[in-house]
Amino acid sequence: MIWAKEETMSRAEIEEIQLKRLKETVNRVYEKVGPYREKMDQAGVAPSDIKTLKDLSKLPFVTKQDMRDNYPFGLFAVPKEELVRIHASSGTTGKPTVVGYTEKDLEMWTECVSRIAAMGGATEKDVAQICFGYGMFTGALGLHFGLENMGAAIVPSSTGNSEKQIMYMKDFGTTLLVATPSYALRLGEVAKEMGLDPKKDLNVKIGLVGSELLTEAMRGEMHKLWGEDMLVTSNYGMSELMGPGVSGECDKLCGMHINEDYFIPEIINPKTGEVLPPGEKGELVITCIYKEALPLIRYRTKDITRLIYEPCKCGRTTVRMENLSGRTDDMLKIRGVNVFPSQIEEVLLGIEEIGPHYEIIVTRKNHSDILEIRVELVKPVDVYRELEALEKKIKHKLRIVLGLDAKIRLESPNTLKRFEGKAQRVKDLRKEV
Amino acid sequence: MFIKQLSVFIENQEGRLEQVLEVLKQEQINIISLSLADTSEYGLLRLITSDPVAGQAALKKQGFSAMLTDVLAVRLAHQVGRLQEILSFVCKAGLNVEYMYALSNKEGDASIICKISNGDEAAVLLKSKEVELYSQEDILRIFC
Incomplete structure (x- = not known):
């Protein structure tokens, strides 16, 4: 109407x-x-x-x-x-x-x-x-x-x-x-x-x-x-x-x-x-x-x-x-590459083994930025090989979209914070160093 | 033929393993055997318990990623070369052992838990070689 x-x-x-x-x-x-x-x-x-x-x-x-x-x-x-x-x-x-x-x-x-x-x-x-x-x-x-x-x-x-x-x-x-x-x-x-x-x-x-x-x-x-x-x-x-x-x-x-x-x-x-x-x-x-x-x-x-x-x-x-597509405020510059958290979200939500919640952590070590992403494993697995394959798959998909390598941290379901208002899924810890 | 193994994903973090054990204790579930490897980021805790179904439900409720897997529980005589002999059957049939760990046994002989690439084929093969496999009921009767 x-x-x-x-x-x-x-x-x-x-x-x-x-x-x-x-x-x-x-x-x-x-x-x-x-x-x-x-x-x-x-x-x-x-x-x-x-x-x-x-x-x-x-x-x-x-x-x-x-x-x-x-x-x-x-x-x-x-x-x-x-x-x-x-x-x-x-x-x-x-x-x-x-x-x-x-x-x-x-x-x-x-x-x-x-x-x-x-x-x-x-x-x-x-x-x-x-x-x-x-x-x-x-x-x-x-x-x-x-x-x-x-x-x-x-x-x-x-x-x-x-x-x-x-x-x-x-x-x-x-x-x-x-x-x-x-x-x-x-x-x-x-x-x-x-x-x-x-x-x-x-x-x-x-x-x-x-x-x-x-x-x-x-x-x-x-x-x-x-x-x-x-x-x-x-x-x-x-x-x-x-x-x-x-x-x-x-x-x-x-x-x-x-x-x-x-x-x-x-x-x-x-x-x-x-x-x-x-x-x-x-x-x-x-x-x-x-x-x-x-x-x-x-x-x-x-x-x-x-x-x-x-x-x-x-x-x-x-x-x-x-x-x-994002906010100019939210844009992260990681190793010189512009990254919008929404790009990362699109990739993560397309992978069925992991849940819809995630956290993006950016740190700096030895003058280089490190992108780390925490995700929840929702499809249980029984062999290490599958965990490794899943990590590889997530990394690969992110690499295609962002052109960057990310470290993936798989965690148990319900370990990441849930939000009632605006979600805050990005932790840029570089400024604090 | 198969028994149910409870597999739990745990982050390599202080207290995570203890939390899993706490959940099982609350449910009065007895652990018969377990295996856990040292890895840097996360581990897979594999358990043979008195009640795998209830264990999985309780762990899921507490936010753990837990699943049930069919594995073989093989009884073998406690003597030199017996495990090698059994594995030679498996290898000759072109099957792979994905993982294996020991199962404590009150009866004086030895036993192992193993996951083999093609479980059904492996079970039939071992039975044909007169290797004894424990059932879920055997596990409860003999080990608990």
Whole structure:
């Protein structure tokens, strides 16, 4: 089901709305937000210079560092009195980034999430269990209000206490699961440990997964555990931009539709900052054109993707962003080779003898980087020869994809850490030496 | 003809072996024989026990990778050259011994556990040479 008529507008109509809203937003931030005015003055660009959508590239970028420098409310375009909600990022890498919402911002957020939930197959008949951590994190409340707005029944079970989560699923007849891909896998495992087969004994038919990238291999693992007929879609957002709801996949599974009447996407070369032509892969930059409290302009997401402008078979005309290939942040440089953890994941998940959980450890010894990967052996073996052959097979497949040799550490099932929120599967210990 | 061996994958880490033994103790499972080689990264613990099926279930529940394997338990006279003689049958038939370890025996003669490349063929062959093989029931009766 297509939730809003804005999702099927012609390109000309979309662009007309975008230009109008972009001009309004740029005018407003120039007037109300000191740091923006300074940045624009420094770049020698005035609000009146924005005459077409192409002029967007004249505006300076905003980064997470700008948000930290102006902690907590320095980039806000409304007085604090007008805020009705404040969220913050976890701040694992420094001061948290703070985001605020006016009443109108919350309405827009809810609308955006309802759209992506509808894309992922949700309807008012669903019982939606939200297994994202509630709190300062935007994921849980974002999905909560968007799905509630559709008329779905919300089970706000948050994260943790996985056995109870499975009990709710069974007893309440949960049909829709909201979680990170890794927690969705964990929940499936817990159900099995409890003697239930998620495919038969539970009725979860829709998975709206986010906050972590969903590789195709991971989607395959989800189907293996939860059933082939489950519709697993990924959706995208970040608290700086609003939270979940920036974009989401429809049932055609060919990229995530961006809510273009609210956000303008660009793809840039992360090194030079230059805008790349449509279809090229690079860093995603997003401009918020309808937000009141925190309308970030040209925010550098650090996510790597490409944009697809052809209309989708589902009937929507909004631009799609390909499922993420990784984050510029996550990229590891190992012995001079660029490695995205998602590449390693794709390889590992394609090997049936090992489970879907893994840990990547990078260390340095004698001025050389060492890539070590811990995996769980799920298919029991009885002879050393098979263990050696398995190690060789994993190494070989990784070598083909990465061009690097990795050390493989086979371990017993259930020894690696399981995650309820964002999985942290990479340990780069080189900096600490 | 065959008996069930319990094979457990263990990381070469302090306390891992002891954890396996702890699980078996909790289940009141008696260990009749075992084999473990020294390797740097991980090991395969092979066990002949009083209840391999229950042992596997308990270990799996505790997160161990454990499986049951059919192996031959061969009874042999405690005398010079007997093991060599039995192996000569195996070798002449073109079969390979994958691994082998000794089994304690209260009856005064010797016995071994062995996994041979083609188990069915090996069992038929040894029987035709009048080599005695223990059954699962024999193991329980004689060794526990």
